[in-house]
Amino acid sequence: MNGTFRQSMRWLHTWAGLTLGWVLYFMFLTGAIGYFNDEITRWMQPEAHVTSSTADQTQMLTLAEARLEKVAGDAKEWYVDFPVGREYFLSIWWKELSGKDENGDGEDDGEWKDETLNLQTGEPVIVRKTGGGGALYQMHYALHYMPNTIAYWITSLSAMFMLVGLITGIVIHKKIFKDFFTFRPSKKQRSWLDMHNVLSVLPLPFYIMITYSGLIFLMFTTMQGVITSSYGAGRENRDVFYDIAFEEGEHKDAAGIAVDNIRLITVLPDVEARWGKNQLSYIGIENRGDINAHIELGQHGYSGLDHGKSLTYNAVSGELQHASSDGDEVGGAVKFYEVMTSLHEGEFAGTTLRWLYFISSLMGTGMVATGMIMWATKRREKAERNGQPSKGLVFVEQLNVGTIAGLPVAIAAYFWANRLIPAGFETRANWEINSLFMVWAAMLICPFILSRKWSLTQVWAGQLALATVLYGLLPVLNALTSDQHLVATLLQGDWVMAGFDLSMLGFALGFGFAARKMYRIASREPFAKGNKTVAKKVVTNEAIEGTAS
Amino acid sequence: MMVLSFALAFVGFVALSFAMKRHFSQMLPRGKKLSSQQVVVFSVVGYLSLLLAGVLCIMVQGVAVGLVLWMGVLTAAALLQSLLLTYRPKKVIVIGLATLAVGIITGIAG
Numbered sequence: 222m223n224g225t226f227r228q229s230m231r232w233l234h235t236w237a238g239l240t241l242g243w244v245l246y247f248m249f250l251t252g253a254i255g256y257f258n259d260e261i262t263r264w265m266q267p268e269a270h271v272t273s274s275t276a277d278q279t280q281m282l283t284l285a286e287a288r289l290e291k292v293a294g295d296a297k298e299w300y301v302d303f304p305v306g307r308e309y310f311l312s313i314w315w316k317e318l319s320g321k322d323e324n325g326d327g328e329d330d331g332e333w334k335d336e337t338l339n340l341q342t343g344e345p346v347i348v349r350k351t352g353g354g355g356a357l358y359q360m361h362y363a364l365h366y367m368p369n370t371i372a373y374w375i376t377s378l379s380a381m382f383m384l385v386g387l388i389t390g391i392v393i394h395k396k397i398f399k400d401f402f403t404f405r406p407s408k409k410q411r412s413w414l415d416m417h418n419v420l421s422v423l424p425l426p427f428y429i430m431i432t433y434s435g436l437i438f439l440m441f442t443t444m445q446g447v448i449t450s451s452y453g454a455g456r457e458n459r460d461v462f463y464d465i466a467f468e469e470g471e472h473k474d475a476a477g478i479a480v481d482n483i484r485l486i487t488v489l490p491d492v493e494a495r496w497g498k499n500q501l502s503y504i505g506i507e508n509r510g511d512i513n514a515h516i517e518l519g520q521h522g523y524s525g526l527d528h529g530k531s532l533t534y535n536a537v538s539g540e541l542q543h544a545s546s547d548g549d550e551v552g553g554a555v556k557f558y559e560v561m562t563s564l565h566e567g568e569f570a571g572t573t574l575r576w577l578y579f580i581s582s583l584m585g586t587g588m589v590a591t592g593m594i595m596w597a598t599k600r601r602e603k604a605e606r607n608g609q610p611s612k613g614l615v616f617v618e619q620l621n622v623g624t625i626a627g628l629p630v631a632i633a634a635y636f637w638a639n640r641l642i643p644a645g646f647e648t649r650a651n652w653e654i655n656s657l658f659m660v661w662a663a664m665l666i667c668p669f670i671l672s673r674k675w676s677l678t679q680v681w682a683g684q685l686a687l688a689t690v691l692y693g694l695l696p697v698l699n700a701l702t703s704d705q706h707l708v709a710t711l712l713q714g715d716w717v718m719a720g721f722d723l724s725m726l727g728f729a730l731g732f733g734f735a736a737r738k739m740y741r742i743a744s745r746e747p748f749a750k751g752n753k754t755v756a757k758k759v760v761t762n763e764a765i766e767g768t769a770s
Numbered sequence: 771m772m773v774l775s776f777a778l779a780f781v782g783f784v785a786l787s788f789a790m791k792r793h794f795s796q797m798l799p800r801g802k803k804l805s806s807q808q809v810v811v812f813s814v815v816g817y818l819s820l821l822l823a824g825v826l827c828i829m830v831q832g833v834a835v836g837l838v839l840w841m842g843v844l845t846a847a848a849l850l851q852s853l854l855l856t857y858r859p860k861k862v863i864v865i866g867l868a869t870l871a872v873g874i875i876t877g878i879a880g
Contacts, residue, residue: 402787402852423848426841525834569835573772577842584849 227393234389238592239617241379243624246589248376250628251361252431253582254354256567256575259307261354264721265639267703268348269337271309271715276340278303278499279489284343285313286485288336293317297475298331300505301485305521308502309717310337310346349644352654357635362439365654370442377439383432386592390421397422410599417591420584427581428588434565437558466555475511482506482514482536491541492532496520502529506536515542523569526560590625597621618677619668626684627664629732633691634660636725640702676746682739685732693729696722771880772843775826777873779847782819784866787851788812796859820844826877 238245254261263269285301293299293315300314312335319332336345352359364372391397401422404415421428441448445459452458485504492501502521508514514536520529533543551559563569567578597618604610638656642649668680675683699722700706710719787793789812794804823843828836854862 399790399792402783402790402793402848402855404852404856406856419849419852423852424845427845523835525832564838567838570838571831574831574835574839574842577839577846580849581842581845584845 227395230389230392234386234393235596237382237385237389238589239596241382242589242593243620244375244379245383246586246593246624247628248361248379249582249586249589250632251357253579253586254632255358255361256570256579256582258354258358259309260717260721261357262351263309263717264699264705265351265353265636266337266348267699267705268644269310269346270705271304271717272340278501279486281311281340282486282489282501282504285311285338288338288343288345289313289315292336293334297509297511298505298507299485299509300503302503303501303521304340305502311340312337314505349639350647350650351639352650356650356654357632362435365658373439373442377436377443380432380435380439383428384436387425387428387432391425394418394422410595410602413591413595413598417588417595420588420591424581424584427578428585430564431582431585434561437561438565467551473508473513473515475508476513478512479510480512480514480537482509483516483539485516487539488516488518488532488534491534491539492518495532496530509536512537526563526569528568590621593617593621593625619672619680620665622668622677622681622684623661623665626681626688627661629728630664630684630688630691631657631661633688633695636695637691637698640698676743678739678743678746682736682743685736685739688732689729689736692725692732695725771826771830771877772839774873774877775823775830775840776843776847777869778819778823778826779843780850781866781870782816782823783848783851784862785812785816785819787855787862789816793855793859796855797862823847 263271281303282301289296289299289301293313296315296317298314298316302308302310302312302314304311314333314335316331316333318329321330322328337348338344339346362373362376363369364375394400400415400418402419404412404419406412408415436443448459448462452462485506500520502519504516504518506514506516516534516536517531518534519531522529531545532541534540535542567575570578597614600614601610601618604614635653635657638653642652642656646652664684667684668677671680696707700708705715705718707719707722710716710722788797789804789809791804795802824836824840827839827843830836831839851862854865858865
C-alpha cells in the first residue's frame with residue numbers, strides 16, 4: 222500500500238488476486254465445465270442410449286408412475302423428468318429416509334434416488350452410478366469434503382476478492398482501449414501481461430455479471446444477519462422469511478393427516494387443455510399420502526431468462542391451486558435475485574450461447590492463471606538478480622504448476638476413473654470424485670518431491686504432457702469401454718457424445734502445444750537440473766526487501 | 771442469423787482496429803498512413819457494425835437473452851481479431867471479407 226491511488230489499486234489488485242487465486246481457478250474451471258454438466262453425465266453413463274422416439278408424454282407418465290409405485294411406494298416425494306431439452310432421458314426421482322439429520326433441522330435429511338427408464342417399456346435402464354457432470358458443477362460452489370456452509374463462505378469470499386480484482390484491474394489498466402487487441406508474444410514478462418489483459422478485458426461484461434451474481438447467489442449464507450435482525454435467529458424464523466419472500470404459500474408442509482391422493486396422470490388432461498400435448502418438463506408430488514399433498518409440474522422451454530410456466534394442483538381434489546402465469550406476486554428484490562441467478566446459471570442458453578458462456582469461463586480460468594504466473598515470474602526474475610528466492614515464492618511457483626496444470630490432469634483422471642472403476646461397484650460415484658482429488662494432490666505434491674532433479678519448467682512440461690496424454694486418450698478409452706465411441710456417434714449424428722470426445726481431443730491439442738513450448742524452454746535453460754539458484758551472490762537487506770514486496 | 775451476427779461483430783472489431791495506428795500498420799503494407807479522417811470513418815463503421823450485431827441477437831432471441839448473446843458474440847469476435855492481429859495480421863482483411871460473405875449468405879438463407 223503506497224504512493225498514488227493507482228499504485229494502491231495495483232497493490233490491492235495483486236493481493237486480492239493472489240490470495241485466493243487457486244480457489245478462483247478451481248471455481249472458474251469447474252464452473253466452465255458446469256455449463257455442459259448434462260452432456261458430461263451422458264458420457265459418464267454410456268449404458269444409457271438416447272433413443273429418438275415419438276413416445277407421447279401420457280404413455281411415458283403412465284409407465285413412470287407405475288415404476289414409482291413399485292419402487293417408491295413409501296416415498297413422500299416423487300418426480301418424473303421428461304426427455305426434453307438438455308434432459309436426455311426419461312427418469313424418475315424419489316426421496317427415501319436416510320436415517321441422518323446432518324443439517325440439524327430435526328427432520329430426516331432424506332436421500333434422493335433415481336432411475337433412468339426405457340421410453341417404451343418403462344423398465345429401468347441399468348446405468349452405472351456416477352456423480353456425472355453434476356458433481357463437477359456442485360464443486361464449483363460447494364467444494365468438497367466439507368459442510369456446505371463452510372464451502373459457501375470460502376467460495377463467496379473468493380468471489381468478493383474477484384470483484385475487488387475486477388474493479389482494481391479496470392482502474393489500473395490505463396491503456397484499456399489502446400491495448401484492447403494487443404498481444405505480443407515472445408516478450409517474456411510483457412507477453413504474460415498482454416495475455417492477462419486480453420483475457421481479462423474481452424469478457425469483462427461476463428466477468429462482472431458472473432462475479433456479482435455469484436455473490437448474490439450465496440447471499441442467504443453470507444448475509445444471514447440481515448434475515449436474523451428482521452425475523453429472529455433459528456431455522457423456523459428464517460423459514461418465515463423464505464415463505465414470505467418466495468411466496469411458497471401453496472407449498473404447505475405435510476399436516477400429518479393421511480388421505481388418498483390422486484394419480485399424477487389424473488391432472489394431465491387439464492394440463493393438455495391449457496398448454497397442448499407433450500409440453501411437460503417435469504411433474505412431481507410432495508407430501509404424498511397427506512391431506513396437504515400437491516402435484517407440481519413445469520412446462521419445458523424458457524421465456525427469456527425465465528423458466529417455463531408451472532402449475533400446482535391439490536393432490537386430493539385435483540383442483541388447480543396455483544398457476545405461475547397468474548402473475549408475479551414476488552417483490553422487486555426477489556425478481557432481481559431470480560434474474561441474477563438465472564444469468565449466472567445460464568439454463569436458458571441454447572447451444573450457441575452455452576458455448577459462448579463456456580469460452581468466456583475458460584478465458585476467466587486463463588485470466589486467473591496468467592495473473593498468478595505473472596506474480597511468480599516477476600518475483601523469480603528479481604530473485605535471480607538479487608539472491609535467494611523467498612520460501613513464499615517457491616511455494617507459489619509449485620502451487621501454480623500443481624493447480625494450473627495439475628487440476629486439468631485431475632479432471633481427466635475423474636473421467637478415466639469413470640471407465641476404469643467397475644460399473645457395478647456400489648460406491649463408485651464417491652470414488653470417481655476421490656480419484657480427482659487424489660490425482661490433484663499428487664500433482665500438487667510432485668513439484669516439491671521432484672524439485673531436486675527437475676527444474677520448475679520441466680515439472681510444467683511434464684504435467685502438461687500428462688494432460689495431453691490423458692485427454693488425448695479419452696476417446697480411445699471410450700471406444701474400449703463402451704459402444705458409444707466416436708466413430709459410432711459421428712455416424713449416428715449424436716453430437717453430444719461425439720462432442721465430448723472431440724472436445725477432449727481439442728483440449729489435448731492445446732495442452733500438447735503448451736507442453737511442447739515448455740520442453741523447448743526447459744532444454745534451453747542453463748541449469749536444467751533442479752531449481753537451485755546459484756547462491757554465490759551476497760544477499761543484502763535491500764535484496765531481501767525487494768524480493769519480498 | 772447467429773453467423774451473420776458474429777460476422778458483423780468481427781468486421782466491427784476489424785474496423786475499430788483499423789482506427790488504431792498500431793494495428794493499421796500491422797494489417798496494411800508499409801508506408802500507408804492513417805489519417806484523422808479515416809480514424810473517424812473506421813470508428814463509426816466499427817461501432818455501427820457492433821451495434822448491428824446486437825440488433826440481430828435481439829431479433830433472434832428477444833431483449834433479455836439477446837443482450838447476453840450479444841456480449842458473448844462480442845467477446846468471441848474480439849478474441850478472434852486479437853489472435854489474428856498477433857499471428858496473421860496481413861490476412862485479416864481477406865478473412866474479414868470472407869466471414870462477412872458467409873454471414874450474409876447464411877443470414878439470407880436462414
